[in-house]
Structures are given as structure tokens and as C-alpha cells.
Amino acid sequence: MRPELFEAGAALVPGVALWLSYPRRSWAAAVCLGASLAVGGAFLAACPSSSRSGAAMAAGAAVLGTILAWRLCRRREADYAAGAARLEEVRVQRARFGSELARLKERGQSAEREHRETMAVYGMVKSLAEALSWEDVRPRIEAAIEQYFGAGSEYAVYVSGLRDEGEVRPLCLRGLKSSPGSSWATLGRLLQEQGAAPAAPKVFERPERAVGMPIREGQELLGYLYARVPEAAASQAWLVKTQAFASELIVAFKRVKLFQEMERLSELDGLTGVRRRGAFDRRIADETVRAKTFKTTFGLMLLDIDHFKSLNDRYGHPFGDQVLKRIGAVLGATVYDTDFVARYGGEEFVVLLPRAESEGARRKAEAIRDAIEAEVFSIGFETVRVTVSIGLAHFPRDAATPEELVAQADGAMYAAKSGGRNRVVDCEALRRR
Numbered sequence: 001m002r003p004e005l006f007e008a009g010a011a012l013v014p015g016v017a018l019w020l021s022y023p024r025r026s027w028a029a030a031v032c033l034g035a036s037l038a039v040g041g042a043f044l045a046a047c048p049s050s051s052r053s054g055a056a057m058a059a060g061a062a063v064l065g066t067i068l069a070w071r072l073c074r075r076r077e078a079d080y081a082a083g084a085a086r087l088e089e090v091r092v093q094r095a096r097f098g099s100e101l102a103r104l105k106e107r108g109q110s111a112e113r114e115h116r117e118t119m120a121v122y123g124m125v126k127s128l129a130e131a132l133s134w135e136d137v138r139p140r141i142e143a144a145i146e147q148y149f150g151a152g153s154e155y156a157v158y159v160s161g162l163r164d165e166g167e168v169r170p171l172c173l174r175g176l177k178s179s180p181g182s183s184w185a186t187l188g189r190l191l192q193e194q195g196a197a198p199a200a201p202k203v204f205e206r207p208e209r210a211v212g213m214p215i216r217e218g219q220e221l222l223g224y225l226y227a228r229v230p231e232a233a234a235s236q237a238w239l240v241k242t243q244a245f246a247s248e249l250i251v252a253f254k255r256v257k258l259f260q261e262m263e264r265l266s267e268l269d270g271l272t273g274v275r276r277r278g279a280f281d282r283r284i285a286d287e288t289v290r291a292k293t294f295k296t297t298f299g300l301m302l303l304d305i306d307h308f309k310s311l312n313d314r315y316g317h318p319f320g321d322q323v324l325k326r327i328g329a330v331l332g333a334t335v336y337d338t339d340f341v342a343r344y345g346g347e348e349f350v351v352l353l354p355r356a357e358s359e360g361a362r363r364k365a366e367a368i369r370d371a372i373e374a375e376v377f378s379i380g381f382e383t384v385r386v387t388v389s390i391g392l393a394h395f396p397r398d399a400a401t402p403e404e405l406v407a408q409a410d411g412a413m414y415a416a417k418s419g420g421r422n423r424v425v426d427c428e429a430l431r432r433r
Contacts, residue, residue: 119147127143127144128141128252128255131252131256132255132259133256133260134159138172141157144245145157148245149227152175153174153175154174154175154228155172155173155174156174156182157170157173157223159222160223168184168221168223170184179210180207184224187212190204198221198224199221201239201243203239208228209228209229209235210226210227211226211235211238212224213226213243213245214246215246222249222253225246267279272324272327272349275340275343276342276343277344280340280342280350280352283342284402285402287352288395288405290354291395296355297355297356297394297397298353299356299360299361299364299395300351300393300405300409301352301365302344302349302390302391302406302409302410303351303368303388303389303413304388304417305347306387308323308347311384311386315384319377322377323377324343324347326377328343330371331351335351340352350406358394362426365392365424369388369390369422369423369424373388373422387421388422389416389422390413390424391409391413391427392424392426392427393408397428398427411430413425415430
């Protein structure tokens, strides 16, 4: 090979090595270095002595240039590796920060949710403290449930003794279409089928995911809360949440029940066990408004114990009290649950018969008269029988106001006494005379 061509080729080797090794192929530069050493050594050995010095310089320059290209490539690889390491570190930190941010966000949402639930319970407790009837309690509980469990919650809140003692009825009912929790009867059957007692918390997995939570104080069942579990919620977590809510209802339920009991006792006559005169005045006013609004009727029965003053004078006031008490019991046992019995004053009683027709009211009055006449009172070795005189009036046939109706019944009662006592007189019969 001519020395000029070798020198020209040697001059190109560093550039070729740099080009081949770009961007991070140090092995290409190493190959070029090896090739430079091999070719340069072979050429130096074969070239004439006169051209050896120039060839040696060209070969050395090629080798040094190739070494420089290899070093540059190695530095690029090191820089790239360092950059990749830094990038990976940044990625890891970013993932860690993202995870921490998500955790903080979840914690914030959880804190916000807990705050909302706490405020819902606090607001409910505060508002329920002012509620003294089930009508006042109902909308406040519904609002609290919407805030505590979320909009669209499906639930039922049952109350024991809402109308009758021992009877469980729904106070609040939302959603639950075709659900066993939509009535106490079906819910009771479901509890029985699954071997659960109403007094114990229960997680239902079939026929639907729901929780049941008793509202009770000691052994007394005040009510029951049934709630469907949302799809995204865990049943046990929902049970704990429901239990926390139900526990706040205990005081409110007890307060309403206590107030109702006090109200009931304040309306009851202590001797006879029937309602007092004031309760009757309120009831007949309400019944009159109801009858006018819905175009219905009702009957009024006023009865007086015959010769009661003579009984007191002859046998003493304790015997008279016994008679009053027994007649109160007979009246309570003879009328329907929807009827209203009150002591009008002294030995007079009044019975309100909602939706009763005139003939039905007369039959009821005769049944009461017969029942009282059949009662036997004993004092010492003597037996005493008591009779009553009963006057009947009917709304709206005989009067347009409560006061007029009572006056009509009172007139009929005195007509019964004047006619010989122990009888029933309808005020309509007086008008036909």
C-alpha cells in the first residue's frame, strides 16, 4: 500500500470510530481501535524504512483519535446512565408523591365524610331534643339520614308503640320496593328464617345486602332501623355506621315515649281510668272538623248513673268510687278502640263514636246499658245493681257545633231519666213528639 493512502485512511479512522460509536456504542470504538492497531502494525512492518516515520505518526494519530472517540462514547454512556438513574429516581419519587397525595386526598375525603356524618348526628340530636311527638321526630330523622347515609339511601325506621302498646309500625320509609324491610311483618319473618332476634344487630346477605339495627335501651325494644347496603360499601362497615346512628335515636325515642305517657296520664281520670273532660273537649272539636271536611258522621252518647247520690248516701263514698271505677272498665271493654270514652263530670260519662250511623250508635248504647245493668256490686252481705240513663245525639243530623251536640245529648239523657231511667233516648225521638 502506498504510504499516502495509509496516512489518508489513518486520518479518517477517528471520525469513523466516532460515527460508529454514536450515540452509545463504545464497543464500535473499541473495534476501530483494535483494527487501527492491527492495520497500523502490519503496515509499519511492511512499509520501507524511508516511509516508516510518517506511517508511524499517522498510525499513532489514528490510534489516539480512536481512543479519544472511545473515551467520548464511554462518557456519553456514563452520562446517559446517570441521567437514566436520575430519571428513574424522579419517577420513583413522583410515584411516591402521587401515592402520598392520593393517601392524603383519601384522608381528607374521609375526614370530610366523618365531619359531615358528625354534623348530621349533632344536628339530629339537637333538633330531636325539641321534638315531643312522632310527627315532629319523623322529618328530622329523615333529614339526618339523608345527610348521614347520603342522598338516595333506602331505609325503614320502625317504632314500637307508635299507636298501640307493643305494636311495631314504620315511622320513616324510603325506597325498599319489593324489599323484606318494607314492612315489619316481612322483616320479622326474615329474621325468624335466618335465626336472628330483633334485639340483636344483623347483617343480611340475602335476599339483599342490608343491615338491621335494633334501637333499644336495656331489654326494651324502642324501634328498629333497616338499611340497604350500597354496592360500593362493605356490609360490616355499614353495620358499624348504622349502629352509631341508631344509638343516637335512643334518647329521642325515650323522650317522645315518656312525653306521650305523661300526656296520656294527664288526660286520664285517676279513678275511672277513662279520659278527662278536657281531653274530650279537644277530641270532639277535632272530630267535628274532620266530619265537616270529609263529609262523615259521628255519634255522641251521654250517660248518667241512676240514683248515684242515693248510693253514696246509703253505702258511702268508697262504694260510689267502686261503682264509677267499674263502669269506666265496662265502657272501655264495650266500645271499639276507635271510640272515645271520657268522664264528663261527677257520675256522668260521655262516649264519642266516630263514623257511627244513628242506628249503630243506638245499638251500642243499648249494649252498654245492658252490660252495666248486668254488673253485680257486693257490699257486706248485700248485692247491689246499678243502671244508667243514656242520651244520644248525632252529627250533623242534630247539631252543627260540638256545644250544640252536647246540649242535644244532655237533653236526651234527662228525657231518659224523666221517662223512668235505665233506658236510651235518641234526641231525634224527642223532636217527633
